[in-house]
Amino acid sequence: xxxxxxxxxxxxxxxxxxxxxxxxxxxxxxxxxxxxxxxxxxxxxxxxxxxxxxxxxxxxxxxxxxxxxxxxxxxxxxxxxxxxxxxxxxxxxxxxxxxxxxxxxxxxxxxxxxxxxxxxxxxxxxxxxxxxxxxxxxxxxxxxxxxxxxxxxxxxxxxxxxxxxxxxxxxxxxxxxxxxxxxxxxxxxxxxxxxxxxxxxxxxxxxxxxxxxxxxxxxxxxxxxxxxxxxxxxxx
Ligand code: HEC
Ligand code: HEC
Numbered sequence: 001x002x003x004x005x006x007x008x009x010x011x012x013x014x015x016x017x018x019x020x021x022x023x024x025x026x027x028x029x030x031x032x033x034x035x036x037x038x039x040x041x042x043x044x045x046x047x048x049x050x051x052x053x054x055x056x057x058x059x060x061x062x063x064x065x066x067x068x069x070x071x072x073x074x075x076x077x078x079x080x081x082x083x084x085x086x087x088x089x090x091x092x093x094x095x096x097x098x099x100x101x102x103x104x105x106x107x108x109x110x111x112x113x114x115x116x117x118x119x120x121x122x123x124x125x126x127x128x129x130x131x132x133x134x135x136x137x138x139x140x141x142x143x144x145x146x147x148x149x150x151x152x153x154x155x156x157x158x159x160x161x162x163x164x165x166x167x168x169x170x171x172x173x174x175x176x177x178x179x180x181x182x183x184x185x186x187x188x189x190x191x192x193x194x195x196x197x198x199x200x201x202x203x204x205x206x207x208x209x210x211x212x213x214x215x216x217x218x219x220x221x222x223x224x225x226x227x228x229x230x231x232x233x234x235x236x
Contacts, residue, residue, distance in 0.1 A: 046180045060178035079187040080194045083170040103167045125200045126164040129155040154206050
């Protein structure tokens, strides 16, 4: 009973407040209209079916492309140096296993070269080793790079790197249509053929990763850190 009386008093107070405001200026009454605008539950979210039942509610069907490798049309890259989407059917190729990677069977550069139509060869970045080789010397752990100096380990090799073996970690087939929300993102490609080709090779690949060389935010002074009130390490 007590609670109901409290609510009633609250309502009266609110009504007085609204009436009071409405009387004052025109601007205030426009504000009231704004406050009364109703947002229905149905208008919220992307779901277009009854939100109180799951019956008849199902996600749109995933529809991967069905054209076989060699008969598909490449998909425009999402942005400069984005991993390209797989444009062809991958039926029977997945999951990739240590002894069964069909992707490499067509996309390794020395194979792709002789195929028609030509599969895009696996790029140089996938043959580059970015992992520093730390080790133990005379029982003491020794780092291969000096992180205080922002050193990086970049080594071009002839071998497809293990980190790139599982292609579908980064390259995925694309489902067609049935988008809940249309993607309006437009890429600004920095190289002329950026929509169809990666630019990560040679110095473009290494320079952008080496934060010390060329245009860098980290200066030698930053590394020396001699102004630091906390002192600095002589070693570095
Ligand atoms: C039978 C040979 C073959 C196999 C196996 C194959 N591909 Fe392809 N792939 C192609 C060809 C050829 C193209 C070029 C488009 C076309 O002609 O269908 C292509 C295109 C691509 C592209 C788009 C490249 C670009 O420049 O846009 C990606 C990514 C790709 N394949 C990844 C894969 C992955 C990942 C696998 C393993 C799951 C795989 N492919 C297996 C032949 C193959
Ligand atoms: C760790 C993520 C990753 C993995 C794993 C990976 N890729 Fe890529 N791939 C990329 C990215 C990012 C690019 C674009 C930038 C570049 O060239 O490195 C790319 C580019 C490519 C291209 C286009 C090259 C060009 O010249 O335009 C092909 C073809 C390709 N990858 C095939 C493969 C295949 C086949 C595998 C498996 C053996 C694989 N990738 C594994 C991330 C990956």
